[in-house]
Amino acid sequence: xxxTEFLAxxxxxxxDEATASLRADLEQHLRECExxxxxxxxxxxxxxxxxxxxxxxxxxxxxxxxxxxIMAKCRKC
Amino acid sequence: MIQQSGTEEVxxxxxxxxxxxxxxxxxxEKLVKQYDRQVFRIANHxxxxxxDAEDVVQDAFLKAFQKLDQFQGNSKFYTWLVRIAVxxxxxxxxxxxxxxxxxxxxxxQTEDGAMPRDLADWSPDPEALYGQSExxxxxxxxxxxxxxxxxxxxxxxxxxxxxxxxxxDTLGLSVPAVKSRLLRARLQLRERLxxxxxxxxxxxxxx
Numbered sequence: 144x145x146x147t148e149f150l151a152x153x154x155x156x157x158x159d160e161a162t163a164s165l166r167a168d169l170e171q172h173l174r175e176c177e178x179x180x181x182x183x184x185x186x187x188x189x190x191x192x193x194x195x196x197x198x199x200x201x202x203x204x205x206x207x208x209x210x211x212x213i214m215a216k217c218r219k220c
Numbered sequence: 221m222i223q224q225s226g227t228e229e230v231x232x233x234x235x236x237x238x239x240x241x242x243x244x245x246x247x248x249e250k251l252v253k254q255y256d257r258q259v260f261r262i263a264n265h266x267x268x269x270x271x272d273a274e275d276v277v278q279d280a281f282l283k284a285f286q287k288l289d290q291f292q293g294n295s296k297f298y299t300w301l302v303r304i305a306v307x308x309x310x311x312x313x314x315x316x317x318x319x320x321x322x323x324x325x326x327x328x329q330t331e332d333g334a335m336p337r338d339l340a341d342w343s344p345d346p347e348a349l350y351g352q353s354e355x356x357x358x359x360x361x362x363x364x365x366x367x368x369x370x371x372x373x374x375x376x377x378x379x380x381x382x383x384x385x386x387x388x389d390t391l392g393l394s395v396p397a398v399k400s401r402l403l404r405a406r407l408q409l410r411e412r413l414x415x416x417x418x419x420x421x422x423x424x425x426x427x
Contacts, residue, residue: 154403158384178339182410185342185417189410190378192347198360199264199273201257209256209274213281214249220286 144172149179157187233297241288248288252281255298258380259305265375266309268364269316276312280305295389299382303390306372338414346417362412366405373398374405 149172155161156169173180201209233254239247256277263276283304284291291300343349350358363371376387377398388398 150407151403154399154406157406178337181339181341182337182407185414186406186410188342188346188417189406189413192413193359193363193374193379193409194381196356196359197261198356198363199261199270201260205274206256206260209277210249210252213252213278214245216278216282217245217248217285220282 144168146172146176146179149173149176150182153183153186156183157190231296234293237288237291237293237297240285248285251297251301255301256281258298259301262302262305262375262380263309263312265363265379266306266368266372267312267316269312272309272312272316276305276308280308283308296386299386299390302376302380302382306376306390336411338411338418340414340418340420342414342417343419346413349417358413358416362409365412366408370401370405370408373401374409377402378406 149169152161152165152169155165161169173183233251236247236251240251259280260273260277263273263280264270267273267276280301284301287304291297347355363374366374372391373387373393376382376390377384382390384395384398384402387393387402388395391398393401
């Protein structure tokens with residue numbers, strides 16, 4: 144398996160959707176290729192960091208104002 | 221989860237939606253409180269404008285309330301709501317960029333290969349390298365640089381946790397298209413974050 148082939152199927156490992164035989168092939172490549180191992184691990188880290196950081200937080204004051212505005216409009220519907 | 225006839229699980233939203241359909245505004249309010257943060261996040265990611273995102277939150281929930289009768293219940297309420305929010309967000313974006321077409325179907329490069337790869341390993345704890353607000357800025361700046369069609373797929377699938385099928389359904393894309401964009405989005409984000417998080421970290425040029 145080449146690095147390009149590995150990268151094209153990277154998500155199968157990340158999302159745990161690889162069939163047993165594909166997984167074996169991908170893991171075999173990982174044992175032989177440090178670059179792809181780094182790519183896999185850092186891609187996982189990328190996802191995890193984005194998942195755990197709230198980039199666009201809705202401040203509580205704004206949230207309450209929006210909820211009141213929404214409900215006021217709904218009651219008029 | 222609530223059990224129905226001993227076999228099928230019914231999502232708690234289903235009962236709230238049913239009550240809201242019959243005019244129970246308080247039931248709808250629960251749905252608003254349940255999902256307004258997520259809608260705000262998604263709208264912000266797409267419009268990249270805080271005021272627009274606030275407007276989208278209002279408009280999306282109002283539209284959902286008005287169209288509740290059209291909600292069939294064969295998808296999750298949340299997925300249905302996200303679809304409305306994505307459409308509202310794209311409309312706002314179009315208004316701001318008058319004349320410029322905005323679509324998640326825009327032509328995006330999805331072929332493999334050709335992309336350079338940062339091969340350096342990252343610091344074992346990238347989050348320790350930066351303060352919280354600095355980190356938020358890095359993440360925001362980095363994701364904003366992605367093409368729209370990639371960004372929205374990454375946000376729905378990886379940040380908001382929709383399944384591949386739900387993401388495809390929400391955006392009107394095929395499952396292979398979602399998968400292809402997700403892979404490119406993940407790899408591009410990784411590539412862009414590498415300069416901040418690599419082992420030689422802050423000296424590596426990210427700052």
